[in-house]
Amino acid sequence: MPANLLDRLRSTLGDGAVLTEPADLAAYVADWTGRFVGSARAVVRPADTAGVATAVRLCTEAGVAVVPQGGNTGLAGGATPDDTGASVVLSLERLRRVRELDPVADTITVEAGVVLQAVQEAATSAGRLFPLSLGSEGSCTIGGNVATNAGGTAVLRYGMMRDLVLGLEVVLPDGRVWDGLRPLRKDNTGYDLKQLFIGAEGTLGVVTAATLRLFPATPRRATALVTLPSVDAAVSVLPLLREHGGGLLTAWELINRQALDLVLTHLPGARDPFGVAHQWYGLLEFAGTSDEVDIELEAALTAAFEQELIADAVVAGSPAQRASLWALREGISESQKVAGASIKHDVTLPIAELSDFVAEVGPRLVALMPDLRLVTYGHVGDGNLHYNLAAPADQEATLRAAAGDLTRAVYSAVATRGGSISAEHGLGTLKRDAAASYRSDVENDLMRAVKNALDPHGLMNPGKLVP
Structure with a gap:
């Protein structure tokens, strides 16, 4: 790194906008999962767009890579610098207007x-x-x-x-x-x-x-947690929810028992609304402006019961009860982090393929590692599954050693069904190469052409997204 770059950044952005002490950099060079840890020459924190433009221009003139970073909550290493220590992390945390x-x-x-x-x-x-x-x-x-x-x-x-x-x-x-x-x-x-x-x-x-x-605004919410016999039942419930809810249907979430057990174990105050364990659960919500949401939710649940697609249901009777049901879904990621090592897969499939995917891949993975725990949850309505793999604490080393084979099995099953190996978490460095291997040559060429046209020197977040 040119010796005067940091001086130029300080002189234009202010001393407080340029961090170089290791203790100050620590929070910016590791991702939320703890899996990706890099190093950086400095963290630059401009206060406005003009400051960002100045920082990027000075880094480009000096031939120094820039790693943009927001809240640093990503799961794929997309905002983490590499371990060379040659780049500058550009934090946007002060642009808060x-x-x-x-x-x-x-x-x-x-x-x-x-x-x-x-x-x-x-x-x-x-x-x-x-x-x-x-x-x-x-x-x-x-x-x-x-x-x-x-x-x-x-x-x-x-x-x-x-x-x-x-x-x-x-x-x-x-x-x-x-x-x-x-x-x-x-x-x-x-x-x-x-x-x-x-x-x-x-x-x-x-x-x-x-x-x-x-x-x-949708001030009226009708929310229910239901028990399901299978993923196939969750898929079959979706048309009923659309039929009765129409534009009111906001969420149809899938949770397996392994995922719920994590939350019940690690989230303070969490409890099982049913008392008896079930293999699959669905969380659904209608949102609108009137009592119509409650009427249509009841109609949808009645139809699902009549077709034996759900076995039991708990309907939120107050905002606090709604919050407690949503906490069971939203607490999964944090609970899994607390529980220990895991391999995360954020995949999308055609909705009709969800059941077959789960039925096929689960046994294949368990054959590779018998004590594997399949933590499965996601969004039925858009075909997105968070298909995460965990293991008992004494087998975490085995899990890491088998990660490549396990992930290939998941990605292969996704690819053969016309799905995507990254639904909403991005590629970062975690999935960059795998994604490229599943894309066609034409698609890879187009992506590289765009990258080269806008960033000919390869200094914007290098090593991410495009190999």
């Missing part, structure tokens, strides 16, 4: 460092809804949500982050700023450039602000 909220146009424009929960709360204060909902919403940031094309529990109704973004402001690898913060629903004036940066994981530029879609 809500620039504009327009309840008439149903838009909100926020900077990249704004925490997702803060956007939700700002929308609520204006009588609107920002529907993106994740387990990490109290710490993940909008810039990271854009960079990974975040999904979450409401994709069934509202779509991915890609569907919620109207415009972006992006600092390009050469330090120029593209102002694409257009709040327009219709704009056919050329390539939809914002889509290049959504899901690009900071490899094409640094997202500094976004204009997002808002929706009418």
